[in-house]
Amino acid sequence: xKVASVxxxxxxxxxxxxxxxxxxxxxxxxxxxxxxxxxxxxxxxxDAGVGDTVLLLxxxxxxxxxxxxxxxxxxxxVVGIVDDWHGVE
Amino acid sequence: xxxxRVIGTVVATTKAAGLEGVKLLIVQPLDRAGDPRGSxxxxxxxxHMAGPGELVYFVSAREAAEALEPSFVPVDHAICAIVDxxxxxxxx
Numbered sequence: 001x002k003v004a005s006v007x008x009x010x011x012x013x014x015x016x017x018x019x020x021x022x023x024x025x026x027x028x029x030x031x032x033x034x035x036x037x038x039x040x041x042x043x044x045x046x047d048a049g050v051g052d053t054v055l056l057l058x059x060x061x062x063x064x065x066x067x068x069x070x071x072x073x074x075x076x077x078v079v080g081i082v083d084d085w086h087g088v089e
Numbered sequence: 090x091x092x093x094r095v096i097g098t099v100v101a102t103t104k105a106a107g108l109e110g111v112k113l114l115i116v117q118p119l120d121r122a123g124d125p126r127g128s129x130x131x132x133x134x135x136x137h138m139a140g141p142g143e144l145v146y147f148v149s150a151r152e153a154a155e156a157l158e159p160s161f162v163p164v165d166h167a168i169c170a171i172v173d174x175x176x177x178x179x180x181x
Contacts, residue, residue, distance in 0.1 A: 006178075007121060007177055007178045008121065008175055008176050008177035008178055009175070009176045010092075010146065010170075010172055010174075010175050010176075011172070011173045011174040011175075011176070012146075012170035012171055012172050012173055013171070013173055014136050014138050014139075014170065014171040015136060015169060015170030015171070016135060016136065016156060016169050016170065019169060019170055024090075024146075024170075026092070026121050026175060026177065028121065037120070039092070039120050039121040039126075040090060040091060041090040041091065041092060041146045042090065050176075050178045051178060060150070060151055060152040060155075063152075071155050071160055072152075072155055073135065073148050073152045073153065073155045073156030073167060073169055074148070074152060075090065075148055075149070075150070075152040076090050
């Protein structure tokens with residue numbers, strides 16, 4: 001898992017059925033010194049919002065387990081809202 | 090999953106078994122500001138409606154194989170959605 005900052009939302013009408021009605025967030029991955037430059041789109045299951053620091057899961061089997069799916073093209077999920085974290089420079 | 094711009098199409102007559110009928114598009118991954126990041130790559134169009142010029146997001150690795158019907162089509166990147174809008178913090 002990675003720590004990331006939610007910086008935006010993505011709206012789409014035409015998408016895979018499993019993404020129907022789901023909230024997708026734009027997340028900037030954080031390193032000890034701040035944003036790493038890596039940005040990803042993740043499905044939100046914890047009602048995170050823009051500005052939140054979150055825990056990002058990037059593994060398909062775990063993502064499907066969280067969503068209760070046997071199969072499906074989903075891999076990146078916001079699984080937690082971080083209250084506090086400390087990085088070593 | 091990664092934001093990308095569709096920048097082209099690929100036509101291949103001779104393909105590995107399982108890839109028949111799969112629409113292939115060239116996509117340029119983008120950073121959140123919409124600037125190109127990394128090399129362009131070929132992705133299967135799992136929504137069957139994406140075309141050049143459109144903003145999309147795609148999934149990579151094993152999950153791409155699950156995006157298309159029937160499941161486990163041998164691809165490594167698949168387009169999951171056509172993006173209508175991206176709302177960014179601090180952007181208008």
